């Protein structure tokens with residue numbers, strides 16, 4: 014089965030549902046999950062989909078159906094996961110900077126929790142003591158990841174409890190008899206260098222003697238996917254091999270088997286997603302040739318927010334002569350998807366497809382400029398099915414209160 018969606022199918026979806034439109038390929042998600050499982054066969058691991066990348070309930074249900082677990086970044090995501098059919102044992106809540114009430118709610122839901130501040134850890138100790146196991150999110154002081162905005166492990170980062178405060182963690186652990194069963198580190202997104210994960214394992218290795226209830230080594234997510242044709246993603250088989258070796262070292266040294274958890278977001282859903290847009294205006298100026306499309310950073314913020322590259326194709330004129338375009342959105346401030354990009358000649362009303370748009374696309378979207386969020390479609394078993402309607406004016410006004 015093909016793991017890409019053909020131009021004809023994308024065109025048909027645009028005709029049926031209009032543009033801008035997000036289309037996600039279910040079998041591509043399945044294939045990414047299988048690649049992980051295959052690479053890590055025989056290595057004691059579990060994978061938790063970091064669902065903040067894409068949370069449409071129908072996508073979550075698909076991910077649940079293929080046997081993947083789920084990692085949540087808010088209590089609302091925990092509730093979505095439960096609604097999608099994950100059982101609490103499959104749900105992990107890795108929090109950052111949250112109110113303690115959300116931790117109480119997560120415990121009541123029966124899910125695993127990673128706590129990332131001494132303050133919440135102390136509140137947890139007072140509330141639960143040893144009655145509920147808990148994970149600790151650590152800050153390892155490692156700089157990694159594609160961009161400072163998505164780098165979370167360095168020594169200026171707000172994420173996790175700094176390693177230097179180990180003594181404070183241990184005194185809370187003793188004071189409240191905390192059952193710390195998991196150590197967690199997520200260094201950031203787009204980590205190509207597998208040694209970053211091994212460095213994290215080395216940090217865990219030295220910490221083991223302090224945590225007698227430890228069972229899980231959670232190395233977070235951040236596997237890189239290729240965005241440009243000459244780019245390579247994280248070498249997953251190499252990572253599996255190295256993690257396998259490291260786990261053996263843990264077992265021989267400590268006489269105990271630890272399970273490694275990973276939280277891939279982008280890796281599972283980035284490549285499955287396409288944003289189909291259509292061209293509103295071609296503007297030829299003396300210096301720049303603009304193609305203005307009917308979307309903007311309110312639908313896909315990654316190029317403007319992270320300087321991310323997304324491949325853009327003209328599926329209406331795939332054999333046209335190549336010209337260089339600034340592909341721009343319609344939001345009233347600088348709003349580029351690409352700056353000086355060779356693309357087959359673009360005409361008004363052509364369909365431009367933005368690839369690799371499954372992760373952090375729709376999810377980071379907004380109604381800025383009072384524009385509608387795109388519709389979403391799931392392509393599964395050869396069928397396109399609507400999984401979210403396009404907004405209407407009613408949605409824009411839904412929670413507004415009109416005073417007279």
Ligand SMILES: *Cc1c(COP(=O)(O)O)cnc(C)c1O
Nearest residue numbers: 063107202234235276277278279
């Ligand atoms: C965002 C996030 C992830 C996933 O990152 P990706 O780059 O999408 O793989 C994993 N774990 C935590 C704690 C996160 O916040």
